[in-house]
Amino acid sequence: MTRRQLHLNAFLMSTGHHEASWRLPESDPYASVDLDHFRELARIAERGTFDSLFLADGPVLFSNVGQRPAGVLEPLTLLTALAVATEHIGLIATASTSYNSPYNLARRFASLDHISGGRAGWNIVTTAGAEAARNFGLDDEPAHATRYERAAEFLDVALKLWDSWEDDLVVADKAQGVWGDERKIHPPRHRGTYFSVEGALNVPRSPQGYPLLVQAGSSQDGKHFAARYAEAVFTAQQTLGDAQAFYADLKTRAREAGRDPGHLKILPGIVPVIGSTEAEARAHEQVLEDHIVHEHSLHRLEHLLNLEAGTLELDARLPADLPPESDIEGARSRYTLVVELARRERLTVRELIGRLGGGRGHLTFTGTPEQVADAIENWFTLGAADGFNIMPAVLPSGLGLFVDHVVPILRARGLFRTEYGPRGTLRDRYGLPRPANQHTTAPTLTRV
Amino acid sequence: MTRRQLHLNAFLMSTGHHEASWRLPESDPYASVDLDHFRELARIAERGTFDSLFLADGPVLFSNVGQRPAGVLEPLTLLTALAVATEHIGLIATASTSYNSPYNLARRFASLDHISGGRAGWNIVTTAGAEAARNFGLDDEPAHATRYERAAEFLDVALKLWDSWEDDLVVADKAQGVWGDERKIHPPRHRGTYFSVEGALNVPRSPQGYPLLVQAGSSQDGKHFAARYAEAVFTAQQTLGDAQAFYADLKTRAREAGRDPGHLKILPGIVPVIGSTEAEARAHEQVLEDHIVHEHSLHRLEHLLNLEAGTLELDARLPADLPPESDIEGARSRYTLVVELARRERLTVRELIGRLGGGRGHLTFTGTPEQVADAIENWFTLGAADGFNIMPAVLPSGLGLFVDHVVPILRARGLFRTEYGPRGTLRDRYGLPRPANQHTTAPTLTRV
Structure with missing residues (x-):
């Protein structure tokens, strides 16, 4: 019998x-807008038979350009370019429900799904x-x-748009001059609180029906x-116990919502920092920490915690009187994670910044390939994860180390695929069924 | 001395x-969502050293799916895929100022410009x-x-966003931990009638500064x-005289706006229908016309002319009492072109539909490669065009015929490039200068 298989995503x-x-000698400070850099990353991940690639995003200039590399390529655009440069790997782009129109965004994901042969994720x-x-009025x-x-209504509209063409609409009867069956077009005619969308999408239903739906908020609203x-859900968890609790909670919620939790x-998310010995890995981690400019990190931490600039002191702990999560209108789950991490481990602000520097709240696994593989197997078998969002501290080298040294161990243990096999969709990789069209009464076509 | 060179765009x-x-035996009825089809078109155009590729667009399902192929891929997405599949050719995507946000759209074009090495056009x-x-509330x-x-304000905002990074912002001082010069970021802080956009773009200024700006409306508002x-301007003109008048008018307007008309x-736009003899070309045209379903075309014509369904009769002329252009809120210049064509040539509705079937109002050049090249040279030398938007009646075959039979004649006459030469941007192909950043006081960097 085959062991349960884990899934790997390259963030x-x-x-x-x-x-x-970016301050390491090996790093290209212009990498963020260099297609060749991302093409190399995609090829390394595909060599490692990863399930998917992923790009985070926000429609805003996040960083101060003085402090670190600050421009990026828009993710759907970059992943479309990478679709042509790869063959098997899934392509997951972040896009906002607050600052997009459903019609435009649904089109773009359907287009990427067609272009990539069913490898799009959102x-x-x-x-x-x-x-x-403030960039959107x-x-x-x-x-x-x-x-x-708004996000929930956005999804409802997007699903109506993606299902506005039945899969078998095209008849292509050249002799009669009939291209499609008009009865198989279903305009949404949606009139809601946030959106009114009348007409059908102008893209035929795509290989996957619609992109794999991914989410990463871990607040109460996010989990709901x-x-x-x-x-698929990306999540930041600092301890095995927290990860197990989150995993159990979300699977239960899915069941309660009438879904198959599988x-x-x-x-x-994990940040692997790999060395041929544990000491080498720790030394590499220390080099990175030594390059942090604490003054800059301090400002970002104050921003995340909704504090006035100048409130925090590097060698003191966080103030005791921080507001509860429910008062935060911003990145709520990240707020809670950071505050709990600092309190649980009694970290000074300087120590907290060191811990956050690697993965902005994600857990760092530092050690030999064997040790990193052990940690992955542990979390995977102890009910904390179906797979991992791999977030190398340094790119491309860190992804190369993971693919060439950790992946072979996971394969040898029977936990991870050794090859992609025949071409498949992103849902095929994750072992998920192709979604049925809401207007089709015929049984769901499940791809294997 | 080199002759003035013409420019060719493949629509x-x-x-x-x-x-x-789509009803011809050779046509693939699924071509509209097939990346390989478009990859082939792009390669043919690049073999013909065309300046650029172009995709039209509207965020709406245009056609009745019963009547003809109706789904498309979103143009910026498709052209991004084609950027990776080509090396030299420009990539011009249509996008709407009425149904997009400047921040999102400016990002996407800047991203494509980076990914393509400066080959993006809008x-x-x-x-x-x-x-x-109705798809947008x-x-x-x-x-x-x-x-x-709204379009004018959209452009102003987009230009502010594309200029929000000075070209030489990045200093990449790893030792000091300084990535960029903060003084070279210029947030738009735009507050206007249609848009409020506060922050800088999150994409560094791209190879071309911003995409080549293209426009195709020929109404008074459009020309202004x-x-x-x-x-660059795409336009539909039915006679040499009209084309000359339009050309002179627009160049004069550009001069009056303080710009170099060059x-x-x-x-x-021209629809070349090519045969090895004129008779063969005409026969090919006739085959196409015979495949028109007049009933469908009648409905589309009534829609364009803002008439009730059932108003027009196939074997009668257009009604005499059509409203003036200024009463039309839709596609104003297309309306005028169609009405003038029908009246000037005293066409019946059936004849008009035949004339419009090929290029929706663009002129069809039917004949031998020699005759098509003559027509092109005539328009080009008689002050009607700087180049042509090539709209083959049938694809890919019609583009192949043009590239393999007409382009060599134009080259032999010294009117068109024989090779691309070194890699260049889309503006380089069209002989246009790279736009200066509005915040940079240094002289414009003009690429040759």
Whole structure:
């Protein structure tokens, strides 16, 4: 019998997930807009038979350009280019439900799904922050609950659009001059709170029906949304216990929402820092930490915690009187994770910044390939994960080390595929069924 | 001395510009969503050293799926895929100023410009029609003038966003941990009638600064807009005289707007129907016309002319009492062109439909390669065109015929490049300067 198989996603970034990675001698400071850099990353991940690539996003200039590399390529655009440069790997792009129109975004994902032969995924985000809101005509960010309400309606409309063509609409009768069956077009005629969308999509239903739906918010609103819509969830968890609790909670919620919990895959993010000995790995981690500019990180931490600039002191702990999560309208689950990490481990601000530098709240696994594989296997077998979102501290080198040294161990243990096999869709990789069209009464066509 | 060089753009479409092209035995009825089909078209055009590829667009399902192929891939997405599959050719995508946000669209074009090494172009449209409006929360299309007002403000914001990074912002000082010069970021802080956009773009200034700006409306509003912003104009002209008048008018308007008229290239659309003899070409044209379903075309013509269904009769002329152009809120210049064509040539509705079937109002050049090349040279040398928007009736075969039989004649006459030469941007191909950044006081860097 085959062992349960784990799933691996490569979370791409310019020079790596560690905020100081760009300062290493090996790093190209222009990597963020260099197609060849991302093409190399995609090829390494495909060599490692990863399930998918992923790009985070927000429609805003996140960083101060003085402090670190700050421009990026728009993810759907970059992943479309990578679709042509790869053959098997899934392509998961982040896009915001708060700052897009359903008609435009549904078209773009359907187009990428056609172009890639069914390899498109959408990481659905609601986009925290007033800065983003102010790029779209608003004065401040919408309330957390409002963003999630809009997201739910956005999804309903997008699903109506993706299902507005039945799969077998095209008849292509050249002799009679009949191209398609008009009865198989279903315009949404949607009139809701946030959107009115009348007509059918102008893209035929795509290989996967619609993109794999991915989500990454871990707030109460986020988990509720994930249980209803998400087929894969990226999450930041700092301890095995927390990860197990999150995993059990989300699977239960999916079941309660009437879904098969096996159809919701949970992938905690991990930052692997790999050395041929543990000491070498720790030394590499230390080099990265030594390159952090604490003053800059301090400002970003104050921003995340909703504090005035100058409130925090590097060698003191966090203030005791931080507001509860429910008062935060921004990135709510990230807020809680950071505050709990600092309190649980009694970290000073300087120590907290060191811990966050690698993966912005994701767990760092530092050690030999064997040790990293052990940690992955542990979490996977102990009910904390269906797979992992791999976030190398330094790119491309860290992804290369993982693929060439950790992946072979996972394969030898029978936990991970050794080859892609025949061409398949992104859902095929994750062992998920192709979604039926809501207008089709025929039984679901499940691809194997 | 080198002769003045003409420019050629390939207007891509699924099975061709003739509405009946999909019914030919050679045509693939699924071509519209097939990347390989478009990859082949791009390669043919690049073999013909064309300046650029172009895709039209509207965020709406245009056709009745019963009548002809109706789904398409979103143009920026498709052209991004083609950027990776080509090396030299420009990539011009249509996108609407009425149904996009400047921040999102500016990002996407800047991203494509980076990915393609400076080959991105934007065909700016305001999108006529209530059907599109109803996909974006509106009950009806905004008035013609309103759409153009919004388009002008959209352009102003987009230009501010593309110029929000100075070209030489990145210093990449790894030792000091300074990535960029903060003084070289210029957030738009735009507060206007249609848009408020606060922050800088999150994409560094791209190889071309911003995409080549293309425009295709020929109404009064359209020409006013083109004179102010466009670097290339696609236009539908039915006679040499009309084309000359349009050419002279637009160049004069550009001069009056304080611009170098040489920096606004005018490309009429032509539908070449090529045969080894004139009779063969005419026979091919007749085959296409015989495949038109007149009943369907009648409905589309009534829609364009803003008439009730059932108003027109196939074997009668257009009614005498059609409203003036200024009463039309939709596709105003196309309306006028069609009405004038029918009246000038005293066409019946059936004849008009035959004339429109090939290029929806663009002029058809039917004949031998020699005759088509003569027509092109005539228009080019007699002040009617800087180049042409080539719209083959059938694809890919019609593009292949043009590239293999007409292009060699144009080259032999010294009118068109024989090779691309070194890699260059889309503006380099059209002989246009790279735009200076509005925040940079240094002299414009003009690429040759």
